[in-house]
Amino acid sequence: MKKVAIALLSVTLISSSACAENKDAENKNIVATYSEGEVTSEQVMEQFKPMLDMQPENKDKKFSELDKNVQEMLVKGFINQKLFEKEAEKLGIRSxxxxxxxxxxxxxxxxxxxxxxxxxxxxxxDKLIDEEYNKLAKELKGQKEIKVAHILVDTEEKAKEIKKKLNKGSKFEDLVKEFSKDEGSKANGGELGYVMKGQLVPEFENKAFSMKQDEISDPVKTQFGWHIIKALDSRDVKIPPKEQALNGIKGKLSRDTIEKYITELSAKAKIELKL
The missing domain is CATH 1.20.5 (Single alpha-helices involved in coiled-coils or other helix-helix interfaces)
Incomplete structure (x- = not known):
């Protein structure tokens, strides 16, 4: 009886082992083979999931749910990496x-x-994000934004010459193309788009926000040179929905957090420069 029991136990263990091997084989989703062996979808996803999770269209997807072109790219990328690693080992790069x-x-x-x-x-x-959004909405409420264009030159004499041409009927856009040294706005007729207070240098801003629509200024001096400003439009500032403002708010909070953290670390370190 004892021998029979041992035999039955052996058969059971062998059968269990065989079943486990079969189950492991079934769970392996082989997506490619190459000289070094097999590649499974699990291996590929383990390697590239962090990258895929940064892509909204692929986040949290299984390998089988990915686009075929993406699957192919990932598998080839996995194999290429393994080939590079093997070649690096041959050359002793790690050491x-x-x-x-x-x-x-x-x-x-x-x-x-x-x-x-x-x-x-x-x-x-989330609480800080909500507080920052409410602060932003409060700051923007009731504000105006203006749309302006300008011609930027180096000297007051040149700016006065341009203003005379405008007074005689020359087109603002034509003079922008001919004289303005602001390459960023030159191709767009000198337009700077809509701006709010605080976004421009003070001298330019003070003049621009005091002008009526279609009015053209006398020469205005700033750190960049001499400007002839044209007021194009004025409107109430629209408060953006939270979803639209989210990236900007997170960016600001992140910058503030990092700056504060570095300042705290530096203070604890009692840094003394001896240059």
Missing amino acids: SEDFKKKIKAAESQLLQQELIERQLKTAVT
Whole structure:
């Protein structure tokens, strides 16, 4: 009886082992083979999931749910990486001093990035985002924005000459093309688009916001040179929906958080420059 029991136990263990192997084989979704072996969809997704999660159209998708072209690109990318790694091993790159220095530098950057990301996770909260949006909406309420164009030149004499031409009937857009040194607005007739108070240098802004529609200014001096300003339009500022303002708010809060964190670390370190 004892021998029979042992035999039955052996058969059971062998059967269980065989079933486990079959189950593992079934769970393997082989998507490619190459000289070094098989590639499964699980291996590919483990490698590229962080990248895919940054793409709204692919976030949280399984390999089988991805577009065929994306699947092919990921599989080829996985194999290429493995081929590179094998070739690097043959050449002994990992053990070279030059590579070790690069790894150390890269590790330092990754540590900084990880530290900052952890700070932002706890610091940039939904509550802070809501508070910042409410603050923004309050600041924008009742504000005006103006649409302006300008001609920028180096000297007051040149600006006065241009103003005389405008008084005699020359077209503003033609003179922009001929004289303005602001390459950013030159191709668009000198237009700077809609701006609010605080977005322009004070001398330019003070004059522009005091002008009526279609009025053209006398020469105005700023740190950039001499301007002839044309007022094109004025309208109430529209308060953007929260979804539209979200990226800008998160960016601002992130910058403020990082700046504060670095300041705190520097204060604790009691830094003294001896240059």
